[in-house]
Amino acid sequence: DADVTQTPRNRITKTGKRIMLECSQTKGHDRMYWYRQDPGLGLQLIYYSFDVKDINKGEISDGYSVSRQAQAKFSLSLESAIPNQTALYFCATTTESGEQFFGPGTRLTVL
Amino acid sequence: QKEVEQNSGPLSVPEGAIASLNCTYSDRVSQSFFWYRQYSGKSPELIMSIYSNGDKEDGRFTAQLNKASQYVSLLIRDSQPSDSATYLCAARSGGYQKVTFGTGTKLQVIP
Numbered sequence: 307d308a309d310v311t312q313t314p315r316n317r318i319t320k321t322g323k324r325i326m327l328e329c330s331q332t333k334g335h336d337r338m339y340w341y342r343q344d345p346g347l348g349l350q351l352i353y354y355s356f357d358v359k360d361i362n363k364g365e366i367s368d369g370y371s372v373s374r375q376a377q378a379k380f381s382l383s384l385e386s387a388i389p390n391q392t393a394l395y396f397c398a399t400t401t402e403s404g405e406q407f408f409g410p411g412t413r414l415t416v417l
Numbered sequence: 418q419k420e421v422e423q424n425s426g427p428l429s430v431p432e433g434a435i436a437s438l439n440c441t442y443s444d445r446v447s448q449s450f451f452w453y454r455q456y457s458g459k460s461p462e463l464i465m466s467i468y469s470n471g472d473k474e475d476g477r478f479t480a481q482l483n484k485a486s487q488y489v490s491l492l493i494r495d496s497q498p499s500d501s502a503t504y505l506c507a508a509r510s511g512g513y514q515k516v517t518f519g520t521g522t523k524l525q526v527i528p
Contacts, residue, residue, distance in 0.1 A: 346425075348505070348520035349461070396460055403468070404449040404509035404516055408460035 309333045310409035312397050318415045319387050327382045327412050329397030335407075337400040338380040340364075340372060342393040343411075349396070355380055387416045420444055421508050423519035432528050436493040440506030440519055443487065447508040450482055452491045455503045455521065465491060496526045 310331045319325050331338065340352040351364030353372040361374055369391065373381045384391055397409040421442050430436045442450075449468050453461035467473045467480040467489070479492040489508075493500055503521040510517070 349518040405451065405463055405466055406516060411460050
């Protein structure tokens, strides 16, 4: 079984809808991250969490919110989706030394 | 100036040749460096990490770090068509566990 899982894998939604992307991990890491990837722009950090009570904004947090329900679960919400949030979203966990392990990604399309 | 810079490529090499991928970083306090491989539509996969100046070898891969020049490289020996992917360079700074990614270099190995 995969160490980092994401649901859904693909999602098509309409402008203004609220959606949630979920991430679960079995690696036992405290640190979890959400990134989005757009062609030519690389990975951009949305939010990161060092533990259940420690959540931090990344470089592009506007329009997004997160919830760390447990050590193993970190969810990303788009409160009111807009077309420029169409992207590939990745969840990742991190070791103490900074090595990151990514989930399979969620391809989100906002119409 | 981007914090981590890579040539976007594509870098084309014949099968069996050595592929050389390069990366520069701007934050002098960066301590840890990583190379990830990403196939089209898939998630990044960690292939090498390096923390001190010099070379680190793992199978066909060698990572090289020069902190004085703020330069990281990845050599792939005996390149195979299955190595064709985008390679992401990443740097971690300080104690925040924030990892900054470059936009990646696309490698094409020609049979």
